[in-house]
Amino acid sequence: xxxxxxxxxxxxxxxxxxxxxxxxxxxxxxxxxxxxxxxxxxxxxxxxxxxxxxxxxxxxxxxxxxxxxxxxxxxxxxxxxxxxxxxxxxxxxxxxxxxxxxxxxxxxxxxxxxxxxxxxxxxxxxxxxxxxxxxxxxxxxxxxxxxxxxxxxxxxxxxxxxxxxxxxxxxxxxxxxxxxxxxxxxxxxxxxxxxxxxxxxxxxxxxxxxxxxxxxxxxxxxxxxxxxxxxxxxxxxxxxxxxxxxxxxxxxxxxxxxxxxxxxxxxxxxxxxxxxxxxxxxxxxxxxxxxxxxxxxxxxxxxxxxxxxxxxxxxxxxxxxxxxxxxxxxxxxxxxxxxxxxxxxxxxxxxxxxxxxxxxxx
Amino acid sequence: xxxxxxxxxxxxxxxxxxxxxxxxxxxxxxxxxxxxxxxxxxxxxxxxxxxxxxxxxxxxxxxxxxxxxxxxxxxxxxxxxxxxxxxxxxxxxxxxxxxxxxxxxxxxxxxxxxxxxxxxxxxxxxxxxxxxxxxxxxxxxxxxxxxxxxxxxxx
Numbered sequence: 001x002x003x004x005x006x007x008x009x010x011x012x013x014x015x016x017x018x019x020x021x022x023x024x025x026x027x028x029x030x031x032x033x034x035x036x037x038x039x040x041x042x043x044x045x046x047x048x049x050x051x052x053x054x055x056x057x058x059x060x061x062x063x064x065x066x067x068x069x070x071x072x073x074x075x076x077x078x079x080x081x082x083x084x085x086x087x088x089x090x091x092x093x094x095x096x097x098x099x100x101x102x103x104x105x106x107x108x109x110x111x112x113x114x115x116x117x118x119x120x121x122x123x124x125x126x127x128x129x130x131x132x133x134x135x136x137x138x139x140x141x142x143x144x145x146x147x148x149x150x151x152x153x154x155x156x157x158x159x160x161x162x163x164x165x166x167x168x169x170x171x172x173x174x175x176x177x178x179x180x181x182x183x184x185x186x187x188x189x190x191x192x193x194x195x196x197x198x199x200x201x202x203x204x205x206x207x208x209x210x211x212x213x214x215x216x217x218x219x220x221x222x223x224x225x226x227x228x229x230x231x232x233x234x235x236x237x238x239x240x241x242x243x244x245x246x247x248x249x250x251x252x253x254x255x256x257x258x259x260x261x262x263x264x265x266x267x268x269x270x271x272x273x274x275x276x277x278x279x280x281x282x283x284x285x286x287x288x289x290x291x292x293x294x295x296x297x298x299x300x301x302x303x304x305x306x307x308x309x310x311x312x313x314x315x316x317x318x319x320x321x322x323x324x325x326x327x328x329x330x331x332x333x334x335x336x337x338x339x340x341x342x343x344x345x346x347x348x349x350x351x352x353x354x355x356x357x358x359x360x361x362x
Numbered sequence: 363x364x365x366x367x368x369x370x371x372x373x374x375x376x377x378x379x380x381x382x383x384x385x386x387x388x389x390x391x392x393x394x395x396x397x398x399x400x401x402x403x404x405x406x407x408x409x410x411x412x413x414x415x416x417x418x419x420x421x422x423x424x425x426x427x428x429x430x431x432x433x434x435x436x437x438x439x440x441x442x443x444x445x446x447x448x449x450x451x452x453x454x455x456x457x458x459x460x461x462x463x464x465x466x467x468x469x470x471x472x473x474x475x476x477x478x479x480x481x482x483x484x485x486x487x488x489x490x491x492x493x494x495x496x497x498x499x500x501x502x503x504x505x506x507x508x509x510x511x512x513x514x515x516x517x
Contacts, residue, residue, distance in 0.1 A: 020398040054514030116459075120470045133514055188420055197430045199437070206440040208463075221420070225413040 027239040034239075038249045043085045045094045048108070052137050056112030057130050059137070062088075062100050069103025070362040072171050073138055073147045076108040077131065079154035080265060081215055083257045084110050086341055087152065090250050093342040098351040102359060105142065109134055109155075119208040119263035124287030126265060127162050135162075135169050146171040148358060152341065153177050153311060154269065160319065161279070161286060164295045172361050174301045174354065177308055177337055179315040180293075180322070181280045182273050186312040188222050193274040200270040210266040212258035219255075222309050251342070280322060293319070299327035299361050301354060303340065310337040329357065380415045 052059035076096065078084035087108065088096040100106045109131070114121070138147055149170045151159025156178020163170045185191050192198065204210075220227050238244045261269075278284040284291040300323060304316045313332060320328045333350050335343050340350065419425055444459070451458035 016398050052514050117466060120466060137514065188417070191421060191426070192429060197426055198433060202437050203433070206437045206444065223413065224416050225409055229412075230409055 023240075027236055030239045034245075037245055038253070041246070041249045041253045042090070043083075043253070044088050045091045046088050046097045046100055048088075051107075051141070052134060054130060054133060056114060056118065057134070058110045058112060059134050060108040060110060062096055062106045062108070064100050066101075066103065068105040070105070070359065071142070072144060072362045073105040073107060073142050074099055074358070075135065075138060075147055075149055076106070077149065077151045077155035077159050078109070078111075079152065080111050080114075080126070080261050081154060081258065083254065083259065084108055084155075086254050086338065089254065089342050090247075093247075093250075093344075093347060095341050095351055098347070099355050099358070102355040104148070104355075104358070104362070107134075107138055113259045114209055114262045116208055119204075121262045122264045122287070123158070123161075123268045124289075126262075127158050128165065128287055128289070131158065131162050132166060132169075135166070139169065145169075148172045148174070148362065150174040151176070151178055153337070154179070156316075157269075157273070157279070160293065160296070161284065161291045163298065164291050164293050165286065165289055167295055167297055170298050172299045172301070172358055173296065174303065174358065175316065175319065176303045177305050177311045177316060177340055178302075178319070179273065179311045181315055181318040182277045183280070184312070184314040186314045187309060189218065189310065190274060190315075192218070193270050195275045198270070200267050200275070204263045204267045208263045209260035210263065212260055215261070216256070216258045219310065251338075255338075280318060293322040294324050296323040297325050300325045300329070301357050302328070302330045303350070303354065304330070304332045305335045305337055305340045306332050307335060307339075308337040327361075379418075380412070 047063045048060040049063060050058050051061045076084070076087055078087060088094045091097075096106055096108060111126070111130075135147060135149075139145060146169055149159050149163060149172070151157070151174070153176070156175040157180065159173065160175060160178060160180065163173050182190055193200075207214075235245070235248050272278045272284055279291060279293065282290070282292050282294075300320065302316060302319050304313045305311075306313060317330070320330055331350065331353070333340060333346060335346050335350075340346050448458040448460050
């Protein structure tokens with residue numbers, strides 16, 4: 001027979017499991033409506049207009065009720081592997097709105113979705129072609145000689161290369177989780193793209209553009225337990241939390257919105273950076289140019305995510321030692337690769353700091 | 363034969379390590395081991411152990427070999443499919459993707475040659491404009507400036 005303590009414990013145990021059972025019934029009842037919830041997801045938070053188009057690329061200009069406080073405009077450059085609206089995902093999770101509200105005249109470069117016809121486009125076409133045209137357009141439109149450049153992930157690597165070749169056009173440079181030095185094997189991607197494992201020439205010859213499903217699966221496999229088991233369980237357990245479910249589907253919508261990468265860009269990025277690590281050696285070819293990071297002299301803010309499994313800190317950290325800028329700052333923030341942009345903690349703590357850094361130099 | 367035994371031994375080691383970590387994580391519960399919250403904690407610890415093991419496995423020689431073979435196989439299949447479809451298209455007097463690719467490459471090379479020539483001409487015009495400006499300044503006049511036409515569509 002149970003004593004007083006044992007009876008209390010058994011009662012608590014029974015109560016806890018009964019509550020959990022009731023909660024699960026509620027969760028199952030919400031399951032049939034999940035599909036509708038997923039369809040209601042909106043992309044983008046800040047109003048914008050397209051002000052420039054060239055081939056498949058579009059330049060978005062963000063509108064603000066308040067006139068810009070700073071004369072030097074700001075251009076966001078994202079990677080070629082995903083859609084750029086991660087930087088303006090939703091209200092309360094938008095890096096773009098942090099800068100717009102701060103008083104910057106803000107633009108975002110949307111690389112568009114490449115077709116098979118664009119598989120021969122190289123990094124040179126994107127950096128010294130499209131990106132240069134866009135920057136010159138913004139400078140002409142705003143009647144300024146330079147602008148502020150913000151590069152995220154692969155966009156950061158490209159922005160660094162652009163600044164090294166066209167320093168006169170860039171006033172301040174901000175890099176967010178940008179891969180620069182690919183020597184270490186901290187990240188699984190660096191290991192998997194080793195030339196002994198991945199023949200990128202043969203891959204590009206066979207597939208042309210890198211298929212979106214290929215990269216999507218590669219990113220998924222970086223954290224298989226988390227992505228395939230923990231995330232769906234987490235969603236199920238919080239189905240009653242409408243805000244969480246909305247955030248979840250907004251995020252998943254973007255994560256699954258992968259696009260092809262132009263074949264030659266993919267080849268150059270994997271071969272020259274991941275496999276041969278040419279950027280830090282000063283032998284990175286870009287068309288007829290060789291990229292020399294020492295040519296970067298403008299103020300630089302280098303942001304890294306401490307828990308980034310896609311672009312580990314060891315890839316970004318060496319950047320500040322490779323440039324000639326006197327004014328350079330590094331912030332290592334406790335977040336993941338995407339959390340740096342959309343995480344609540346980053347929105348509260350990191351982006352006000354970053355926008356203050358830029359404001360004091362604009 | 364030794365290779366097979368070595369591989370089997372490595373796999374066994376991996377699963378043994380995993381089972382040990384999972385058991386250790388499961389044993390870390392407190393007195394209320396059966397309550398839902400405690401169960402979730404144990405589950406979290408198990409998933410963390412699984413994640414660690416998955417990461418180790420994905421860095422192992424076995425996985426990298428598998429990856430290499432899988433990539434090679436996919437690419438080979440794709441190449442064979444392309445060759446087969448090219449033959450079929452040609453056999454039917456049609457246009458294959460390879461033909462379109464060759465045309466695109468030819469256009470691209472042509473574009474590169476034309477752009478290189480234009481760049482050279484642009485450079486010469488710039489040099490001439492600078493010389494003209496220098497002459498005009500020397501003669502007491504004002505130099506003009508070139509307007510740059512952008513390539514894209516402005517709104």
